[in-house]
Amino acid sequence: MVTLTLDRLSAHYGRHQILSEVTTPTFAGGQMVALLGPNAAGKSTLFRRILGLLDGDGEVHIEGATCERPVAYMPQETGVNAVLTVYESVLLARMQGRRLNVKPEDLAEVDRALDELGIVALGERDIGDLSGGQRQMVGAAQALVQNPEVLLLDEPTSALDLHRQIQLLSILRRLAKDRGMLVIAALHDLGHALRFTDQALVLQGGTLVDCGPTEEVVTPELLYRVYHVTARIERCSKGRPQLIVEEAV
Known part of the structure; x- marks a missing residue:
């Protein structure tokens, strides 16, 4: 089964450092991972470093891949003809x-x-x-359609209505488990992250803030520190975590 590990991954645009030594535990196929953080946190840059589109220090370790091109990428702008x-x-x-x-x-x-x-x-x-x-x-x-073993998606639900958001994330979660595919999706909706993802990786200012099981990472304390909102997380009648944002601070 494919695995991905980031080891002290960094990136620069000119003299400006965008990513600073991002190191993660090993993510395995079958998981869905949320890449979280406010605007300009470095999420798109992290994807570009994983894809080899940007130079920088550190290493991307992809192990157990069975095909020549195991990674597929869905950018924010698809650039379709x-x-x-x-x-x-x-x-x-x-x-x-x-x-x-x-x-x-x-x-x-x-x-x-x-x-x-x-x-x-x-x-x-x-x-x-x-x-x-x-x-x-x-x-x-x-x-x-590329049948990737690692699928990177940059804000895949940003233009979708609520029905399509739930539909797409449900499909991605199912395909990750059915195909043993590792799915990493940059998401702004933390409620979706809590519901659909197994692991979460949080960036702020190009630095890794936290990484681990989503419900352990997305906490009121983190929301206050990174997103500058007060919030609470409660369980619905089906036992699912629900994010309730109270106010910006």
């Missing part, structure tokens, strides 16, 4: 880095990704005609 249909754009993502010699199994994987996300009906639509939320679901399909 407006002249393509949804089906074509997902197929293109499937063929990324390969010759365009499309095989039946490639088409089957596109069909599966669209079906898993409930967007089969969008297949023949032009990307340019879609809403922001629909484009975001297509971006998720483009990442999933």
Whole structure:
């Protein structure tokens, strides 16, 4: 099973340090991890360092991967080509880095990704005609169709309505467990983090604040220190943790 560990990971933009020696325990396939922190905390930069798109000190250790390109990434802006249909754009993502010699199994994987996300009906639509939320679901399909062992998602629910947010996060959690995939998602909704993720990693000013089981990390004390709000966490009738924010301080 794939594992990922960050060891003193740092990154700079020019002379400005964005990440400072981020070290984590080992995250294993089958888990869903929330990457948390306020705006400009360094979340997107951390993803770029993991992907090797930025240079810096420290190391990313990915062990147990069984394919040549185990990591897939869904950025905040998907950059999809407006002249393509949804089906074509997902197929293109499937063929990324390969010759365009499309095989039946490639088409089957596109069909599966669209079906898993409930967007089969969008297949023949032009990307340019879609809403922001629909484009975001297509971006998720483009990442999933690569069958990654490590899936990085940068604010995957930011453009989705509440129904689609719950749907997508539920699907990602299920796929992580079913496929033994490690999913790391940058999230602003801490309630979603509490409900759907197993582990949480919190950044503030490019520095790791805390890392561990989500319910142990997302506490009123952390919310006050990092997000500058007073809040409490209570259990609903189904035993799930619920975040109640009282005020900004």
